[in-house]
Amino acid sequence: MGKPALKEVIPESHPHPLEDLVRMDRIPHIWCSGCGTGSIFTACLTAMKNTGIDYNDFAMVSGIGCSGRGAGYINIDSFHTTHGRAIPFATGIKMAKPETNVIVFSGDGDLFAIGGNHFIHAARRNMDITVICVNNFIYGMTGGQAAATTPHNARSSTTMGGNPESPFNLPLLAYAAGATYVARWTMLHSRDLTDSIEEAINHKGFSFIEALSPCPINYGRRNKEKPLDSLKLYHDRTIIKNNADPGELAIDFRKKVILGKFVDVEKPCHDEEYGRMYLGETNE
Amino acid sequence: MKPAVLTGKHFINGDIACAEGAIAAGCLFFGGYPITPATEVAEHMSERLPHVGGTYIQMEDEIAAMTSILGGAWTGKKTMTATSGPGFSLMMETVGLAVVTETPCVVVNVQRGGPSTGLPTQGAQADMMQAKWGSHGDYEIIALAPSSPQEMFDLTITAFNLSEKYRTPVFIMSDEIVGHMSEKVVIPEPEAIKTFSRVAPDQPTENFLPFKPGPNGVAPMPAIGEGYKVHVTGLTHDEKGYPVMSVDTQAEMMERLMGKIRNNLDDIIMTESYLLEDAEVVVVSYGVSSRTSYTAVDMARKQGIKAGLLRLITVWPFPDQIIKDLALRVKGFVTVEINMGQISREVERCAGYRVPSYLAGHPGGAVVPPEEVVQILKEAF
Amino acid sequence: MKYWRVPLDLDEVQVTRGVVHIIEDRCKGCGYCIEYCSRGVLEFSKEFNKNGYHPPRVKAEDCLNCHYCELLCPEFAIFSTELVAETAV
DSSP states (O other): OOOOOEEEOOOTTOSSTTGGGBOGGGOSOSOOTTOSHHHHHHHHHHHHHHHTOOGGGEEEEEOSSTGGGGGGTBSSSEEEOSTTOHHHHHHHHHHHOTTSEEEEEEEHHIIIIITHHHHHHHHHHTOSEEEEEEEOSSBTTTTOBOOTTOOTTOOBTTBTTOOOSOOOOHHHHHHHHTOSEEEEEETTOHHHHHHHHHHHHHSSSOEEEEEEOOOIIIIITTTTOOHHHHHHHHHHSEEEOTTOOGGGOOOOTTSOEEEEEEEEOOOOOHHHHHHHHHSOOOOO | OOOSSOOEEEEEEHHHHHHHHHHHHTEEEEEEOOOTTTHHHHHHHHHHGGGGTOEEEEOSSHHHHHHHHHHHHTTTOEEEEEEOHHHHHHHHHHHHHHHHTTOOEEEEEEEEEOSTTOEEEEEOOTTHHHHHHOSSSOOOOEEEOOOSHHHHHHHHHHHHHHHHHHTSEEEEEEEHHHHHOEEEEEEOOGGGSOOOOOOOOOSOSTTOOTTOOOTTSOOOOOOTTSSOOOEEESSOBOTTSOBOOOHHHHHHHHHHHHHHHHTTHHHHOOEEEESOTTOSEEEEEEHHHHHHHHHHHHHHHHTTOOEEEEEESEEESOOHHHHHHHHTTSSEEEEEOSSSSSHHHHHHHHHTTTSOEEEEOOOSSSOOOHHHHHHHHHHHO | OOOSSOOTTTTTOOOOEEEEEEOGGGOOOOOHHHHHOTTOOEEEOSSOOTTSOOOEEEOSSOOOOOOHHHHHOTTSOEEEEEEEEGGGO
16 A cells, blocks of 8 residues: 655644744844743743634733743733732733733742742732743843742852752742642643643633743853753653642752642632622622 | 712712722722721722722732732723822832833822831821832823812822823822811712723724824823733833833833823913912912911911912922912912922922022921911011 | 554554744754654754854654644744645545
């Protein structure tokens, strides 16, 4: 039986399948070669596409920092706010127009140092937004200063003798604060990450996804970790363990780093509760 | 369920009147945080907003409260927050974002004595300069100073109208005394209340320029979900809303942002005159201080001093020209305010070296007694 | 590959085939697509793109259209499309 001739199928008028979701007039983006933010951003856009939701029903909000530039590249209503304030801005959108699917795309410094208080309160309220945190363990844009996620002993431009502090366990923090969907992936686990973001968008309530990413210039260089070394760690030193105890999720690449979906529970979200208790809306 | 406009005569305090003004103006979202003496605004909004299908949320701090109302404003709704000094300081960061992203919103500051925690339960007017210069960078802002519960109602509506018209944050610079004072407030019929909403774009969604100004220097404002796919950033940006880090873009953006206010002073500036026609000395005042200033002018007149009062309803932008014109024909100015010299400096600046300008100030916690104003008038002129 | 048990319909099974498209000038040369292509389809080009990076190039026409490079690429610079049998169209 002879093989039939093969014909290439190219989607019409779309050179790259995500071009309708990207502000192509702003590409190339600012992210460095080897940075994982672009991969996580691609996963986010792909997930949004996969949901089939009208792009006009989305809004993206970012804070400040490298990943905070995400809002500037997505071709939907998008808001690049002040440092740490993406979540309260997103909260305002959600409460004033609850039918909007609001995605917060920002970094670890933005969401967990300067914006940490906003994060825990949005989680506590079960505000129906999706928070994607690009965790590169460092303040990248300002040149590599220690962050709330920098591993103990790691070198940064402000801890050249090693970081005396210890980092947050972000999924544990999110869980403890009341997030109803919590997952962690790396930028290398693109498919799981994409599926997880899609699930998080469809999840009613506060969903949080931590996505690990290399920062070759400002973290890698000082810690003798080339971009491909980081990806090798993500490949070799991670283990997928869904529903793992959030208490076990501290990141230490000398041991196995646990990835997966840890929390996925149903609980009425804030706008539903407000609508029911104050606006006389009935939950379907 | 009460209607948006509670037509009739009420005996309510300034904070409540302010909240009723907001509801009457069409406010549908309030991000709050409790602080004395502004808490009643938030409390009343939390009760009233559901009556008109609006939403109240109590945020985790004033930074979040202020930021949430910007998010709310981009959904097309009118939004507001209220605070006092310490919260006003925290909000300053986001005031800058509101200015640069041209997001309409109303911020009420029921001032109390400072610095820091200061005198939480006693009035002051010491955040007046902060209202103008509190956020970093250069900008123009609109600030109104109500002097009674009735004006808390009226000027809150005006604040929304100006904010929607010029796409800018507008401050209500009230104080504890006006906020907590109960007086008769007359709320007119809904038809008699003039409200203004932002101009929506009528262009096609493709290639829309969300920051390209219309004829009055203000760009039509799209809302989330309308298909305009706007990008809004706190970075220096072009008419498309895209960040451009260039000197030319900065100059163009700044000139436009400043120009919106500076080219429309006649529309924005509101003042009231009392016995100014033949006045030889002018008392300048605003907010609660203007209440004692009327008495001071009357007392001075009785003692043969030809005093008149200029009451600033709009404090920012400052009515430079009015003071400059007065300086040509009067002997001097006395500014009455509950601080150690803020707006008096503006008066001094506008009076130039032509005529002297004095301060009848107060460190905070009480109003300036009219006798003190008269004393200064007597000694100085 | 030699199977110890051969599926009965082996000769009818159509493995998906794909074509890799590289938008060379968008590439920043991180090499992730090359390193993590499960079929080893890509290698660094000797040529430079307009920004001075070596983009990937196809060394073996062995793409299965799994889209992994497309998802991993931080630059929207690579994607694949399916090759379908003419008779199936």
